[in-house]
Amino acid sequence: MKRILGGVIAVLIFIVLALAFVHIPFGNIDLAEYHYYNPVDNEHTQDSVPQHYLDEGKKETGSTNIVTAVVVDYRGFDTLGEVTVLFLASTGVGSIMYIFEKEKRRKVRRANAVVETASKLLFGFIILFGAYIFVHGHLTPGGGFPGGAVIASSFLLLYLAYPRFHAEHKNLNIAESLAGLTFVGVGILGLFLAGYFLYNFLPFGLPTYLFSAGVIPVIYVAVGVKVGSELTGIVDAMMGVRE
Amino acid sequence: MDLFTLVSLILIIAMLIAAVVAAEIKDLLSAAIAMGIVSLIVSILFYILQAPDVAITEASIGAGLSLAIMIFAIKHTERWEK
Numbered sequence: 001m002k003r004i005l006g007g008v009i010a011v012l013i014f015i016v017l018a019l020a021f022v023h024i025p026f027g028n029i030d031l032a033e034y035h036y037y038n039p040v041d042n043e044h045t046q047d048s049v050p051q052h053y054l055d056e057g058k059k060e061t062g063s064t065n066i067v068t069a070v071v072v073d074y075r076g077f078d079t080l081g082e083v084t085v086l087f088l089a090s091t092g093v094g095s096i097m098y099i100f101e102k103e104k105r106r107k108v109r110r111a112n113a114v115v116e117t118a119s120k121l122l123f124g125f126i127i128l129f130g131a132y133i134f135v136h137g138h139l140t141p142g143g144g145f146p147g148g149a150v151i152a153s154s155f156l157l158l159y160l161a162y163p164r165f166h167a168e169h170k171n172l173n174i175a176e177s178l179a180g181l182t183f184v185g186v187g188i189l190g191l192f193l194a195g196y197f198l199y200n201f202l203p204f205g206l207p208t209y210l211f212s213a214g215v216i217p218v219i220y221v222a223v224g225v226k227v228g229s230e231l232t233g234i235v236d237a238m239m240g241v242r243e
Numbered sequence: 244m245d246l247f248t249l250v251s252l253i254l255i256i257a258m259l260i261a262a263v264v265a266a267e268i269k270d271l272l273s274a275a276i277a278m279g280i281v282s283l284i285v286s287i288l289f290y291i292l293q294a295p296d297v298a299i300t301e302a303s304i305g306a307g308l309s310l311a312i313m314i315f316a317i318k319h320t321e322r323w324e325k
Contacts, residue, residue: 067296133299146299153307160311231308238315 062204062213063138071143072216072223076198079219080183083226087180090230097237111161119161126154134224138213144220148227155232159239167236172229179226186215186222251291258284269324271317279310 053070063069071079110116134147158165190199198215205212258281265277282305289298 141295142299143296146296146303149300149303149308153303156308156311235308235311238312 058207061200061216062207063216064208064213065138065141065143067141068138068143068213068216068220072138072219073198073200076187076219079223080187080198083180083183083223086227086230087176090233093234094237110163115161119157123154123158126157127151130154130224130228134220135217136210137220137224138216139208139210144223145227147224148229148231151224151228152231152235156235156239159235167232169233169236172233172236175225176229176233179222179224179229182222183219183226186218190215247291251288254284254288254291258288270322271324272314272322275310275313275317278313279306282306282310 053066053074057066057069057074058064061069061073063073130147130150132147133142133150134144137143137147155167187198190201191197193199193201198219200214200216202214202218204214207213211217261277261280261284265274265281268274268277282301286298286301286306289295289301
């Protein structure tokens with residue numbers, strides 16, 4: 001009975017997906033014949049939304065990296081939601097692991113000398129690389145999420161090499177909260193100065209320079225610090241030893 | 244067959260082998276490491292397909308953080324699948 005029900009549901013899902021995919025154009029179509037619907041002006045135009053991003057993105061946002069232009073500027077509100085989801089996940093892991101920690105103490109064993117020395121040497125460089133990725137998010141490939149993940153992996157290296165190491169929770173919380181406040185604060189400043197949330201109110205400057213693209217670098221540094229401290233918090237909840 | 248196709252084909256075959264090993268092997272630690280190998284090859288493929296930002300994320304999260312968390316979970320439960 002269960003299997004028949006499962007089969008029926010699978011066939012239904014397949015039919016719905018197939019009906020949805022029928023309407024999506026694939027492959028090379030003649031753009032002169034096809035017209036996209038623009039809901040703002042209520043008319044059919046020839047330039048699609050992705051084509052608009054590719055053509056006008058650099059001019060409208062000042063960012064050389066079009067992916068960053070879409071993630072932080074055009075779809076900035078979605079990024080705020082993603083960061084919030086990650087924050088909730090980190091909070092959940094922290095609370096669950098805190099319950100387990102009381103019951104059982106971990107046995108601690110030292111790592112060998114090669115791992116200890118190498119992690120001491122590499123730790124700073126990995127953090128520098130992560131910071132480079134999110135500071136240059138509007139110029140080169142990368143951004144807040146990869147940069148934060150790289151920073152968290154450098155802390156993971158320390159946790160593996162030194163079993164008694166644990167990051168200061170107070171500092172992690174301060175960094176995380178300040179980064180979140182910066183993100184929301186920049187958005188609200190845009191609301192007051194120009195009329196809508198996350199408006200790019202700073203001057204764009206020259207493209208391909210570090211200080212360009214208005215608020216995009218500010219937001220991406222905030223996202224990088226936030227993601228880095230949240231993922232470090234997850235790693236700390238899993239691996240850290242509390243005395 | 245050009246070099247791009249050849250390299251991609253070798254990487255995809257290695258990835259499929261690692262994925263089958265991860266699903267079938269009884270030693271859960273080896274299965275977790277096979278999952279890490281899958282993530283690593285996927286990140287190389289992302290780089291070949293000109294998505295370096297996704298490649299960085301996949302390498303650090305897929306092959307780094309999630310592998311460490313899985314090994315932590317295996318350490319606190321049992322290593323061999325029954």
